[in-house]
Amino acid sequence: MLSYLLKRLLMMIPLLFGITIITFVVIHLAPGEPVEMQVAMNPKVSAQARQRMREFYGLDKPLHVQYVTWVARMAKLDFGRSFAPDNRPVTDKIKERIPVTLSLNIIALILEFGLAIPIGILAAVHRDTLLDKGITIFVFLGFAVPTFWLALLLMYLFGVKLSWLPISGLHSLGSEGFSPFRWLWDMAKHLILPISVAAFGSLAGLSRYMRSNMLDVIRQDYIITARAKGLSERTVIYRHALRNALLPVITLLGFSLPGLIGGSVIFETIFAIPGMGQLFYMGVMARDYPLVMGILVIGAFLTLVGNLLADISYALADPRIRHGQR
Amino acid sequence: MKMRWGLSLLSLLFLFSLVACDSGGKTIRPVARKPGKPAYGDAIVVGTGGEPSNLIPILASDVPSHDIAGLVFNGLVRYDKNLKLEGELAESWDVAPDGLTITFHLRKGVKWHDGHEFTSRDVMYTYRITIDPKTPTAYADAFKQVKTAEAPDPFTFRVSYAKPFAPALESWGMSILPAHLLEGKDITKSELSRHPVGTGPYRFKEWIAGQKIILESNPAYYEGRPYIGRYIYRIIPDNSTMYMELKAGTLDMMGLSPVQYSRQTNTPEFTARFNKYRYPAFVYTYLGYNLRHPLFADKRVRQAISSAINKDEIIHGVLLGMGQVAHGPYKPGTWAYNSHIRDFDYNPALAQRLLAEAGWKETNSDGILVKDGKPFQFTIITNQGNDQRLKTAQIIQRRLKNVGIDVKIRVIEWASLLAHFIDKGNFEALIMGWTIGQDPDIFDVWHSGKTGPKELNFIGFKNIEVDRLLEEGRSTFDMEKRKRCYYRIQDILAEEQPYTFLYVPDALPVVSARFRGIEPAPAGITHNFIRWYVPKEEQLH
Numbered sequence: 001m002l003s004y005l006l007k008r009l010l011m012m013i014p015l016l017f018g019i020t021i022i023t024f025v026v027i028h029l030a031p032g033e034p035v036e037m038q039v040a041m042n043p044k045v046s047a048q049a050r051q052r053m054r055e056f057y058g059l060d061k062p063l064h065v066q067y068v069t070w071v072a073r074m075a076k077l078d079f080g081r082s083f084a085p086d087n088r089p090v091t092d093k094i095k096e097r098i099p100v101t102l103s104l105n106i107i108a109l110i111l112e113f114g115l116a117i118p119i120g121i122l123a124a125v126h127r128d129t130l131l132d133k134g135i136t137i138f139v140f141l142g143f144a145v146p147t148f149w150l151a152l153l154l155m156y157l158f159g160v161k162l163s164w165l166p167i168s169g170l171h172s173l174g175s176e177g178f179s180p181f182r183w184l185w186d187m188a189k190h191l192i193l194p195i196s197v198a199a200f201g202s203l204a205g206l207s208r209y210m211r212s213n214m215l216d217v218i219r220q221d222y223i224i225t226a227r228a229k230g231l232s233e234r235t236v237i238y239r240h241a242l243r244n245a246l247l248p249v250i251t252l253l254g255f256s257l258p259g260l261i262g263g264s265v266i267f268e269t270i271f272a273i274p275g276m277g278q279l280f281y282m283g284v285m286a287r288d289y290p291l292v293m294g295i296l297v298i299g300a301f302l303t304l305v306g307n308l309l310a311d312i313s314y315a316l317a318d319p320r321i322r323h324g325q326r
Numbered sequence: 327m328k329m330r331w332g333l334s335l336l337s338l339l340f341l342f343s344l345v346a347c348d349s350g351g352k353t354i355r356p357v358a359r360k361p362g363k364p365a366y367g368d369a370i371v372v373g374t375g376g377e378p379s380n381l382i383p384i385l386a387s388d389v390p391s392h393d394i395a396g397l398v399f400n401g402l403v404r405y406d407k408n409l410k411l412e413g414e415l416a417e418s419w420d421v422a423p424d425g426l427t428i429t430f431h432l433r434k435g436v437k438w439h440d441g442h443e444f445t446s447r448d449v450m451y452t453y454r455i456t457i458d459p460k461t462p463t464a465y466a467d468a469f470k471q472v473k474t475a476e477a478p479d480p481f482t483f484r485v486s487y488a489k490p491f492a493p494a495l496e497s498w499g500m501s502i503l504p505a506h507l508l509e510g511k512d513i514t515k516s517e518l519s520r521h522p523v524g525t526g527p528y529r530f531k532e533w534i535a536g537q538k539i540i541l542e543s544n545p546a547y548y549e550g551r552p553y554i555g556r557y558i559y560r561i562i563p564d565n566s567t568m569y570m571e572l573k574a575g576t577l578d579m580m581g582l583s584p585v586q587y588s589r590q591t592n593t594p595e596f597t598a599r600f601n602k603y604r605y606p607a608f609v610y611t612y613l614g615y616n617l618r619h620p621l622f623a624d625k626r627v628r629q630a631i632s633s634a635i636n637k638d639e640i641i642h643g644v645l646l647g648m649g650q651v652a653h654g655p656y657k658p659g660t661w662a663y664n665s666h667i668r669d670f671d672y673n674p675a676l677a678q679r680l681l682a683e684a685g686w687k688e689t690n691s692d693g694i695l696v697k698d699g700k701p702f703q704f705t706i707i708t709n710q711g712n713d714q715r716l717k718t719a720q721i722i723q724r725r726l727k728n729v730g731i732d733v734k735i736r737v738i739e740w741a742s743l744l745a746h747f748i749d750k751g752n753f754e755a756l757i758m759g760w761t762i763g764q765d766p767d768i769f770d771v772w773h774s775g776k777t778g779p780k781e782l783n784f785i786g787f788k789n790i791e792v793d794r795l796l797e798e799g800r801s802t803f804d805m806e807k808r809k810r811c812y813y814r815i816q817d818i819l820a821e822e823q824p825y826t827f828l829y830v831p832d833a834l835p836v837v838s839a840r841f842r843g844i845e846p847a848p849a850g851i852t853h854n855f856i857r858w859y860v861p862k863e864e865q866l867h
Contacts, residue, residue: 032741040744045464056462085380087514096535160573168567272562274536
């Protein structure tokens with residue numbers, strides 16, 4: 001187990017290196033430069049002013065020099081300063097947004113898994129009944145409905161017509177003066193719509209996956225054995241079948257890890273949530289190289305960690321794998 | 327200067343670039359509530375699509391940053407509600423008879439928000455840091471024309487130029503920065519970019535990243551304390567969401583889209599709660615031809631295309647009528663605008679005649695005109711994400727088909743449009759827009775010396791007379807002389823048709839009806855923002 005872990009960790013070093021190269025190349029291949037995006041079509045900007053700005057950002061140096069400077073800095077965990085006019089450290093910009101995105105995504109993820117797993121089990125156990133079909137329609141509806149459209153309808157209903165929920169943002173006006181409890185309640189109210197819309201949209205994938213896993217497992221011999229032993233249906237499903245059907249889901253959970261820091265642009269734009277998705281999108285649009293590369297590298301790194309964790313927990317959960325490794 | 331009034335091309339909907347119209351009289355007079363008594367207090371919540379980037383104005387070129395900077399900072403001069411320059415931090419100024427030296431007499435007793443006194447040292451610092459090669463600013467060029475700058479005493483500031491430069495005065499509308507907080511420090515790393523200190527009517531209070539910026543009224547403001555206590559700038563990227571926030575009463579002011587203005591905001595319930603305003607914005611949209619391309623070398627061809635396009639139809643279809651026909655590069659009703667331009671109105675018969683004269687005669691089986699065996703075909707490019715421009719292109723495509731011209735449309739992402747098409751002169755025709763500055767100097771867009779790569783005369787327009795007039799127009803402070811230059815330029819452009827000038831869209835701001843004291847004027851509605859008020863009994867916040 002330990003040597004396996006070590007091997008995996010060592011493997012990550014060349015991978016990370018490759019990631020930095022690809023990241024750097026991809027963003028520099030995109031047409032347009034940060035300076036261009038800021039001053040293009042502005043009659044007040046002369047060629048000298050552009051040149052000055054290019055020098056300020058170090059864009060006048062050859063590409064390989066720019067790459068080495070960037071990687072050397074990153075080795076010290078310094079992602080550099082943003083090329084946006086604010087010139088702030090990339091780390092600050094990311095730090096500012098990560099709590100929002102992370103907490104939103106974690107809540108949505110818990111909700112998603114918490115709902116999709118029971119729904120999947122229910123559908124599998126009551127296979128081909130009206131309940132199964134109803135669930136299928138429901139989850140696919142969530143999958144098929146465009147998020148922005150549903151979001152707008154719900155905003156209109158609950159925000160404008162009924163005035164039950166705030167429409168967008170994270171806090172009400174004047175929430176700075178609220179008591180901690182009221183402040184939290186205010187924020188919770190702001191989060192109801194975005195989180196419900198997000199979870200509704202992602203139920204389909206996971207619940208269908210859970211359903212088919214469960215169906216596979218139920219057909220296994222040991223389930224027949226368990227039933228033959230005279231165990232109650234409840235014990236058969238939840239003790240014997242579920243444990244095995246859950247295994248692949250753990251892998252999925254591992255894959256969701258990098259997704260936790262990435263937000264959806266459409267979603268954040270509609271609900272005016274200052275998250276990572278918007279930050280990244282704006283960064284790409286403005287060709288803010290350090291910011292985009294920073295986010296990509298962090299995302300790639302988390303994907304690696306997520307895979308590693310998934311593999312480890314898989315080994316822990318499944319004795320077949322655990323013993324096979326020895 | 328221009329930046330303080332909103333410069334970005336994509337700024338149609340942003341509030342501070344909105345400017346009213348004194349011609350046409352199309353402004354809908356809102357139903358008046360009882361004016362009530364002016365009272366201090368309450369807050370205005372203003373919606374914005376983008377987040378400001380940097381609150382030190384010389385370092386930012388986006389509209390949201392300058393919206394905030396416009397309230398926090400002052401310049402030496404500003405445009406009044408009739409778009410005439412007036413003193414702001416400068417009480418008055420003298421231009422020497424030779425037009426080379428401008429002396430500003432600064433206002434005494436103005437205090438920075440931290441209590442420090444404003445003096446000529448601040449003006450000097452702002453000038454020096456702007457022209458400093460280490461400052462990454464987009465606004466150095468106007469100040470670089472300055473030959474010498476001096477501050478003989480704390481309340482006098484004098485600049486002299488090598489040659490008379492008319493846009494110079496306007497350039498001193500640049501926000502003046504506090505020398506006592508910035509001198510000797512690296513401005514690009516200054517905390518003032520997130521926490522500005524100015525002399526303006528509002529003081530910076532708080533910036534919650536990605537959500538809102540809060541400003542508080544400055545009780546010591548030299549023009550008097552603003553009535554509205556707080557200015558809250560809420561960042562809501564999606565226009566539909568912003569509109570719903572408005573309807574829910576959690577937003578007080580935003581720019582409407584033409585559909586929202588004409589179809590969704592006419593219920594009695596809405597008009598009782600909000601006042602809508604409408605006046606031409608300081609922008610125009612055009613169809614530009616690459617004059618280096620042989621297809622457009624003949625001016626009769628360009629005149630024919632202009633005659634084949636029905637501009638009214640575009641305004642009706644794309645803007646739902648919320649705009650007016652553009653005949654030249656100036657906004658109708660401004661002093662430089664020549665109302666007697668002989669433009670090419672919609673006239674397909676004339677278009678066909680002109681095309682025939684230019685040698686485009688027989689048609690092929692598709693009904694497309696042919697000359698020397700080649701069909702008349704070209705591509706209009708425009709940038710992605712601007713639906714109005716795409717729709718305009720489609721309407722033009724249909725109209726040109728009628729006279730036998732085959733048009734293709736290509737929508738390209740902004741960055742690659744610039745890098746691969748415009749900068750390389752690799753296009754046939756394009757639909758784009760320009761912001762119309764308050765000063766009529768359009769040297770950069772039309773002078774033949776500005777046709778190089780990354781310069782703005784990318785269509786390659788060269789006309790000796792226009793060059794001369796542009797140079798003459800910017801080198802005199804005599805309004806009548808300048809007017810004659812710009813009138814003549816408009817006549818030439820109308821004859822040459824290097825662009826088909828399409829339309830000037832309307833700005834469509836909406837403000838909650840509890841705000842009183844709003845006076846629409848040529849400069850828009852926000853020129854007297856500090857005199858807006860909410861009667862005590864209607865205050866919400």
